[in-house]
Amino acid sequence: xxxxxxxxxxxxxxxxxxxxxxxxxxxxxxxxxxxxxxxxxxxxxxxxxxxxxxxxxxxxxxxxxxxxxxxxxxxx
Numbered sequence: 001x002x003x004x005x006x007x008x009x010x011x012x013x014x015x016x017x018x019x020x021x022x023x024x025x026x027x028x029x030x031x032x033x034x035x036x037x038x039x040x041x042x043x044x045x046x047x048x049x050x051x052x053x054x055x056x057x058x059x060x061x062x063x064x065x066x067x068x069x070x071x072x073x074x075x076x
Contacts, residue, residue, distance in 0.1 A: 009040045014049045015072055018064035023055055027062045044068070 013031050016022070031041045044050045049068035055061025064072075 009038075010044045010047065010049060011071055013040055013044050014064050014068040017050055017062050018069055018072060021055070021061045021063035023058040024052060024060035024062055025058070 013027075016030075017027065028041065031044075033040070045052075047067075048065055049071055050062050051065050052060050052062055
């Protein structure tokens with residue numbers, strides 16, 4: 001993973017789901033890519049920044065984890 005390119009995109013994804021948990025289908029539609037070098041969704045999930053959970057009638061829901069919210073916190 002290229003930190004200079006991917007990290008800001010992972011942060012964008014986390015901020016998007018931190019503002020409001022989103023249905024898994026919506027997240028995958030917006031963030032999944034077939035490019036093997038651009039793995040934003042995979043990096044966010046594997047890094048523990050987002051989590052899948054029950055989402056009611058829409059199925060699975062994606063939300064930010066405490067680690068993901070810490071990623072968004074201003075750096076001192």
